Amino acid sequence: MTSDQNRILLVHPLGYSPTRARGDITRIANLMPPLGMASIAAYLESRGLHADIVDCVAWPESDGLIRELLRDRRPGFIGVGCTTFGFADAVRIVKLAKAESPGIKSILGGPHVSALRERVLRENPDVDYVVVGEGEEATEAIMRGADSGPAGIPGLIYRAGPDVAFSGFRERGMDLDRLPFPSYEKLRGYPDVYKLPIFNYPRSPSASCISSRGCPYQCSYCDRSVFRRSFRFNSAEYLYEHLRYLKTRWRIRHVNFYDDQFTFNRRRVSDLCDMLTAKPLGITFNCAVRAEHIDKDLLRQMKAAGCWMMSLGIETGDPEILSRHRQNADLDLLAERIRDIKNAGIRTKGLLMMGLPGETEASIRRSMKYVFSLPVDDFNLTKFTPFPGAPIHETIREFGTFDEDASKMDCMHFVFVPKEFTEARLNQLYGEFYQAHYRRVRVWLEYISMLWRSPESWWRFLVNLRTFVRFARASKGSEEDHR
Numbered sequence: 001m002t003s004d005q006n007r008i009l010l011v012h013p014l015g016y017s018p019t020r021a022r023g024d025i026t027r028i029a030n031l032m033p034p035l036g037m038a039s040i041a042a043y044l045e046s047r048g049l050h051a052d053i054v055d056c057v058a059w060p061e062s063d064g065l066i067r068e069l070l071r072d073r074r075p076g077f078i079g080v081g082c083t084t085f086g087f088a089d090a091v092r093i094v095k096l097a098k099a100e101s102p103g104i105k106s107i108l109g110g111p112h113v114s115a116l117r118e119r120v121l122r123e124n125p126d127v128d129y130v131v132v133g134e135g136e137e138a139t140e141a142i143m144r145g146a147d148s149g150p151a152g153i154p155g156l157i158y159r160a161g162p163d164v165a166f167s168g169f170r171e172r173g174m175d176l177d178r179l180p181f182p183s184y185e186k187l188r189g190y191p192d193v194y195k196l197p198i199f200n201y202p203r204s205p206s207a208s209c210i211s212s213r214g215c216p217y218q219c220s221y222c223d224r225s226v227f228r229r230s231f232r233f234n235s236a237e238y239l240y241e242h243l244r245y246l247k248t249r250w251r252i253r254h255v256n257f258y259d260d261q262f263t264f265n266r267r268r269v270s271d272l273c274d275m276l277t278a279k280p281l282g283i284t285f286n287c288a289v290r291a292e293h294i295d296k297d298l299l300r301q302m303k304a305a306g307c308w309m310m311s312l313g314i315e316t317g318d319p320e321i322l323s324r325h326r327q328n329a330d331l332d333l334l335a336e337r338i339r340d341i342k343n344a345g346i347r348t349k350g351l352l353m354m355g356l357p358g359e360t361e362a363s364i365r366r367s368m369k370y371v372f373s374l375p376v377d378d379f380n381l382t383k384f385t386p387f388p389g390a391p392i393h394e395t396i397r398e399f400g401t402f403d404e405d406a407s408k409m410d411c412m413h414f415v416f417v418p419k420e421f422t423e424a425r426l427n428q429l430y431g432e433f434y435q436a437h438y439r440r441v442r443v444w445l446e447y448i449s450m451l452w453r454s455p456e457s458w459w460r461f462l463v464n465l466r467t468f469v470r471f472a473r474a475s476k477g478s479e480e481d482h483r
């Protein structure tokens with residue numbers, strides 16, 4: 001039977017063995033749908049092509065389903081999304097597809113391959129194309145077999161005889177209001193199977209939503225390979241309709257805007273809030289902001305429109321390190337805005353990193369002091385990871401040792417250890433940071449208030465208590481082993 005050149009199978013790889021998935025705390029605590037793939041699928045369908053999606057993160061034992069879809073639907077293409085952590089698994093899935101359906105063309109996309117570009121094809125003979133940047137138009141052009149050949153498809157790495165070529169960056173991104181809403185119906189189990197982090201939502205079903213692409217800043221640790229430094233966004237009108245669709249079609253009651261800079265365009269957020277206040281949808285929302293792009297009036301409007309929690313990238317409480325790694329490093333402004341958010345009645349979440357180049361024990365203590373002096377209700381402390389597309393990746397070895405093992409590049413391992421540290425000491429301090437947070441009375445009062453503000457979170461927490469305790473013990477054990 002010949003393959004269907006109008007059909008693609010899109011796969012979101014798990015990144016590790018399915019047997020590990022059941023006890024994987026990151027999956028239990030936070031499971032987000034592959035919205036980029038759902039957007040590509042919706043776009044292709046709107047253009048008369050066909051797409052199926054297999055999300056192996058939500059459904060770890062999916063190899064059988066992938067084989068079944070390859071056999072039954074005979075797609076001419078397989079597209080796999082790649083983070084650094086998931087890359088090896090993506091290549092494995094491509095091999096599996098080629099063994100099951102010889103002749104199928106493979107396309108990889110996502111941040112990791114957008115950063116590594118030509119190297120991906122040179123080192124992986126089973127990969128036929130890499131899409132650099134956003135995937136909707138490039139995937140359509142590949143599937144239709146552009147008259148001009150691959151060289152005429154912007155943002156494509158392809159094979160040219162024995163060589164590998166790059167057609168160059170796509171100059172203009174799409175008008176996001178022209179995109180159909182993501183194909184949520186292609187995500188098995190949506191919305192119930194997907195979960196926001198515990199204590200990060202008041203009620204369910206909850207959903208993630210992306211309403212803009214890109215960020216004009218350039219922090220040293222941030223991989224901008226997909227959207228580069230552009231910033232495009234959905235209009236307030238489009239976004240209101242998207243939320244209405246999520247509510248009426250999918251029963252969604254809380255949305256997490258997964259945008260890098262939700263309030264970068266103040267006007268559209270203000271207009272959206274006006275709409276949500278005038279014609280409420282019964283939806284609350286979270287978003288991530290930068291201190292420079294919020295003010296008291298906007299916060300009041302957002303609260304009235306249903307804003308429940310805001311995340312801010314603090315990264316570190318050490319002014320010197322912060323100014324080395326990002327623009328407008330003003331910790332006083334950040335502190336003032338965090339207080340403004342809290343005073344507006346919105347929950348605050350701080351996003352921090354440990355182990356940046358230049359980090360010292362004193363800078364870690366400074367970060368603890370800074371964060372604990374602020375009304376931060378929740379925080380997420382990641383282990384700094386120099387991803388291939390981040391500006392700092394180029395020079396990272398000047399500042400310490402770097403074990404570039406992709407299977408550990410999930411922000412849960414110190415793959416980079418700054419000079420004057422050992423990995424063991426960093427892990428110890430990491431544990432101390434969290435322990436100090438949970439020892440504070442204010443934090444416990446806040447969690448107790450979640451009994452009525454987010455009862456389902458407590459339920460999830462208690463149901464998974466054994467896994468959390470096992471994880472905490474394992475982390476403590478490895479901390480002690482390192483001493």
Ligand code: SF4
Binds near residue numbers: 215
């Ligand atoms: S870390 Fe945030 S502000 Fe900095 S470049 Fe990345 S998305 Fe933009």
